[in-house]
Every structure is written in C-alpha cells, then in structure tokens.
Amino acid sequence: MIVVGAGLAGLSAARSLVADGKSVVVLEARDRVAGRNHGGFLSNGVPVELGGQWVGATQDVVLDLIDELGLETFPTYDDGEAITYVDGQRLRYSDETFGLPVEVAVEVGRIWEQIEILASTVDLVQPWASPDAETLDRQTLDGWLTGISDDSIAIRMFRTLVPAIFSAETPELSLLHFLFYVKSGTSLEILAATTGGAQEHRVVGGTHLISERMAAELGERVRLNTVVRDIAQDDDGVVVTFEGGQVSGSHVVVAVPTTLASRFRYSPPLPSARDALTQQMPAGSVIKYHVAYNTPFWREDGLSGFVLGLDSAFGVVLDNSPNDASCGVLVGFIEGAHARTAAEQTADERRAAVIAQLVEYFGPQASEPIEVIEQDWMAEEFTRGCYGGRLGAGVWTQYGRALAAPVGRIHWAGAETSDVWNGYMDGAIRSGRRAAAEIRDSGRADA
C-alpha cells in the first residue's frame, strides 16, 4: 500500500493499514511530516503552532488519538472580556452580544439561528441529496445574507466570522457548502466558540506532535523529501513515481489537499468529474502570526485576548500563551481578501501593520513584542492555502460525488474529504481511516 502525503490524513491511513497487517510506504514531499500542523517555536523554546492548533468539543476522534499517543491537552485561555472592534470603536463584552448594540445583537442572533436551522437539514454524507440542495447550492452565502438582512453591521459581523472559519469570503462559498461545513462541525456555535467549542483545547507541545508520534510508530515506512509526480494504475496494481524513483503496491491513498491532487499525472487520466472538482476546490487564504510578549499583559486588563475586528486586516486574535504563562503570546490571522492583499506587501510592512493593529486592540504595551513569527500558508508549494478547500456556487451538487469516491485503486483522504469535521484535524484523521477501510473492504490482494 502506498500513501501520498504525511499529514494527519495520510499518517492515519498508514497507521490503520499497518494495523490491518498491510505493508505500507508513506511518501512525503517535504523534509518533515505534519503538513498543515507544522510546529514552530519561539526563541525561548515555547512551542507555537504554525498551522492547525485547536481541538475541542465533539472532536472525539482527534481527542482520543491524542490520548492514545500519550499526549495531553490544556484549555485555551478564555477568561475575561472579549473585544469587537468596529468603526474604530473597541467594544468589550463577556456575554453573547459580541458587544454590539442590542438591536444589532438581536439581528445577529436571528441570522445565526436561521443558519443553525438550515444547516440541520443538510445530508452530511450526500450533501447534494439534501432537501433543496439545488436551491441552496445556486446561491452564495453572501447573496443569502444580504437577502435576509438589511443590517449592515450584522452582515459585516458574518463577513468577518466566515473568513475566520474558512479563510475565504462569503461570496466564495455556496450556501450549501457553508451549511454543510457548519453541520460537519456540529453547529456554528461549536465552530465559533472557544470554551465548549472547536477552539477549546490545545495540545501540550504543539499539534505537530500528533503526526510526529504516528510517524515515529511507522518508522522507516515514512520517506521524506519524496516528491510524487505520477500515479499509474492497471489491473495488477499501482505504480507511484517520485523524483528519483518509484514504488508499487495494490492501492494508493492520496492524502493531499484536493486542489493539489490534480498536480500529479495520472495514468489512465482521472475521470472528468474528479478532475473538474480539483479545478474548483481552491484552498483558503491565510497568513498566521504569533506575536510574543514578556507577559500576557492583556489579562491584567481583564481581557481574554479574543478580538474580532470588523474593519481590520488582522481581524481575528486569540491568546496563545503557554499554559504556564511564562510569556504572553497573541495569535492572529490575516484571512481571505485581506490575506490576498497582504501577500503583495513585504513581510516588514505586514509585521508593522499587525503590531499597529494590536496596539489599537490592546493599547501601547502591544507595541513592543519580543518576537513575531509569520506563516504564509499560501506560499507553501505543498499546501498552497489554508485552512482547507472550499466549494463555490454549484460545485457540491454537480461534483460532490467525486470528492471522496475511489477511482479504481486510488483512494482520497485529507480533511477536505471528511463528512464529519470537514477541514479540521478530526476530519483529517477520520478521512485517513475511511480510506484505509475502503481498501480493507475492497478485499484486494496486499502489495
């Protein structure tokens, strides 16, 4: 068995296949495992996650795996007041109003509830077969939002929240895809929340350890610096060619982002529906920052560190300090359209803008960080965007069937292919296990 990609999905597939007694090789283009869970460290040794970092409520698969691998979690810091920054005003709150004027908060709540109700109708396994799927998929999320509300601040609220979840803008998502994603992550409430939600816990040492522990188990089965180029299959098996060699097996699990899966050359060529899907599941746009300080000074001001900036490029910030608060770390994101604009600037320009924004949010103490770490996921050749792939208007109903359906001996894994917790670490692990189960169930001979 061959696995392409040593992120959570590929490693989970390999681990399942090994448990089934199969011989496995994992081919990874980079000089490291963990894909979008790359681990970083401040100069003082404190680990900071350069990619996916939170786990939380209802993500039982990743939580169980963390436990199984002997890793531990700790709660994301979430005490004190949060901030909504809108029209130059800093609104502090600790309730469910986002600090907005009551009539706006009520409108946000009304839209939110509509989303939860509509999302509950989606068929996670076959979104294209959901009630009214065609109608939901013809619309963009933005078209739907502006159709049901005239409140400009409420709309801006969702136009900020949505990029915080997708690294993409509301016109870039079909309503059906948005609703699918919400239900896939249990609810919008769970997706958006820290305590009790998807941002509830962090992994001690960093999330990259999940991949590294799995890779350690797999040992020499994992081959780094192995850039796959061709995937050929016939009645006898699969041959995967990489720069410098090739391997053969009975099946291959392709565990790379869907948009990158078309960059291999397939023989025979992929069915057109599968190819077309890869042409239109672009990755999100995000640049992630860790800004470190001697102390988490905002806590003394009664702030949790959580900010939503409705008119800011650096619009989503959270406290990412180590559990012992030995230093203070703010983590934040430039997302969606802002990320595309920021990518045209120099790193120095971006850094200056990020710090200036933090000063607006947290005051002059924010102006003197001890360290800033930037991670631009769009520029990474073997990722090309985070957090994951999205589907615009019309794609789910026309091409959704091709997202995870095996093509002969080729099986597709990756967070984008999961029905539950699509786009998240939990979904990535599920997808790898699902691909392994497909192979197990296919009953074909081992490699």
Added chain:
Amino acid sequence: MIVVGAGLAGLSAARSLVADGKSVVVLEARDRVAGRNHGGFLSNGVPVELGGQWVGATQDVVLDLIDELGLETFPTYDDGEAITYVDGQRLRYSDETFGLPVEVAVEVGRIWEQIEILASTVDLVQPWASPDAETLDRQTLDGWLTGISDDSIAIRMFRTLVPAIFSAETPELSLLHFLFYVKSGTSLEILAATTGGAQEHRVVGGTHLISERMAAELGERVRLNTVVRDIAQDDDGVVVTFEGGQVSGSHVVVAVPTTLASRFRYSPPLPSARDALTQQMPAGSVIKYHVAYNTPFWREDGLSGFVLGLDSAFGVVLDNSPNDASCGVLVGFIEGAHARTAAEQTADERRAAVIAQLVEYFGPQASEPIEVIEQDWMAEEFTRGCYGGRLGAGVWTQYGRALAAPVGRIHWAGAETSDVWNGYMDGAIRSGRRAAAEIRDSGRADA
C-alpha cells in the same frame, strides 16, 4: 525561447518570436497541434470541427490570419426560421423574439439591454478597476438575474444562452466576469449572433488548418509528444523539463489553459496569487456532437437548423453542413450541468438521447443519421474542459492581476488571458502575440 503548447496561442507566440529573429522551440504534449481546434472528418471526407469552429464580426485578428495563411471562409448557414423549444413546445421564429410570447420577449429584451449597458462600463484591461467592480464581482450572474426579473421563462432563456456561450451555469460566473466577457466579445448581441456575430463564418477545411499552417511554417521547431513537467528559472534563463529531456532558453511562454498551468512544477514556486488563480479558473463542461444526414432536410422545412432548447440537455443546435450541402450536418452541444450529468452515461445512452432530441426539434427524419461524432472535451487530459476558463464570484477583483502578468521569465498565453475576444480563437492569437511582445520589450538576451 520556449513555448509550451501548440494551440493557436502558442503557435502565434512562436510565429511572432520567429519574426523577431528569435530561435524558438514549441513543446506540445499531444501528437497533433491545434489544441481546442482539433479537426475531424466524417466518413465521407467532409471536415467537421471537433472544437472551436466559428469566426465572425469584429474578430479581425483571426480573420486576417486566415487570409494571410491562404485559407478561406464561408458563411455559416443561417437562412430560414430558428426554433426555441420550451415546455415541450416548438416555437418557430425569424425575428428577434426567439418565438417567445410578446411579454416574455420584451422582458428578455429588457434584461439583454441591461447587460449591454452594464458591460459597456467594464475596463477590459483591468476589469478589477471597473466602476463598481467589487459590487459586480460579489454577485453571481444568477443572483443578479433573479434579482432583476421575476419572469421564469426569461430567466430560463438566459440560463440556456449563458451555457451556450460559457459551457457553464449562471451561478458559476461572477456578474463582473460575465460582463467582462460580453464586452471582450464586443457585445452580447455579437456573441450570440450567427449572421453579423461570432458564429458568422467557418473556415474551409476546418479551423485546425490555421494551426497546421502555422506549424508547417515553424517546421522542426514544433516538437509533438513532448509532455512538459517542470519549468525552472533563475537569473540566467529558463529550463523546461519534459518527459525524456529538457530544453533551455531565455524565456518561456506557457500557452495552456490556466487551470492546467499549475500542473507543471515550477522552480522557484509561483507567487501565491498566481497559484491561487489557477486553483479557481475551471474550464467549462461540454460534449460536442456532429450528427450527419444524407441531406440538410430541415432546410426544406424552412428551418435554419438553429435551436435553443430551454429544457433540453442537448440544448444548442446549428446547421454545420458543408458549404456545398453535399450532406446535412447538425452540430450541437451538451453544456454546463447537462454535460456533467451526461458524462456519467455511456456514449450509447448519450447518442440515443441526442438523436431523440433532434427528432423532437426536426421531426422523424432526424432519427436516421448516417453518422454521429462525439467529442468530450472534459475527458481530454491536455484540455480538461471547453470552451475556456471562467471566474466565479470574487476572483477577478482578488486575482485578476495574476491572469496575464509575467512571472520573471515566464509569460502566459492562451485564449483565457486575452482582454479582447477572451475565450475565442481571436483572443488566443492575440494572447500569443502579446506574450511575444512582452519578451521583445523585455530586452533580454535571446536563447
């Protein structure tokens, strides 16, 4: 100088570079030139175009080139009445009403005029800088249509006309992209029309002859069966690696569809904006049919052969008989969503459905063709969809700048990259010449 792709764009670039005194090599993956202008023949020797086939009003560049290469054109047959097929009714017409009830025709005319007025405001060179570009780009064409009209038949009319032009559905296009494309092709009137429009003339012998004549001039510079995989550039020049070898030069023109341009491996990796654009400029979906009869029998019935079917998978048909009418040929298309569904059927099932549809349009004589030729452009590994690439909501304003902007020594050509007649043969030729001019103007040393 290296050119990747021997369609009209690549060959036009090569021809211009040769005229500038440059040494040139053209690398073509297929065993033939002409890309999306592949030529076919009926068993009786009559040429039929498997891809792009019409030239017409305002397409001066392709018309001049045809003349320069010693080729000739002849008028597309357009006498007699056309048919609109809606709700099982066959509406014959020879005016501008499409045979629709007068109130529907008036509504279609009103929407049509709105489109022409809005399209006239688009900046063809910098669509993202057009007035209200952000607003136009946030919307899908479908959202705009359903917002300005309640007439379900008028809307269905545009939901049929648009796939006839784009091989894609109205929700899949941003309003800005649609308007850009309309203005790029002069006007919707010109785009849609046969006589006086984009479907006015055909090339004697088939459009593939344009590419073949250029390739003949270029001689051994054109290398077929050469599958490019890697494009590397540094201060000294470019190295293009294909399966079996490599060539070096000072510049490279990449003249393949934008969605396929990301399937090469670039060193250094492409800037993220360019890469992201290739992730979201999918090709259209179309299966093209030629259905041949002993005679163009519909002409005796006073029909031009032109059909728009508002509720049919095989919804666009024209007369494609040879100029001497030595036999009758109907050409038609399964487009957009219909093409995606049809691709899941067997060729026999599709063929039966196509003929049954022609019987509904033209009567029982249509049931006995002498030959049927099918061309599925989605299944072609080195095209992966026709007619061209499209941009959904939000893409022009965020990534449009990356569509044709050179990346160091890499220049982008292809019909998708042209400001004038984007997506058409005329635009393809313009794009190749523009890429050659970029190299000329760059003043860099020849290869």
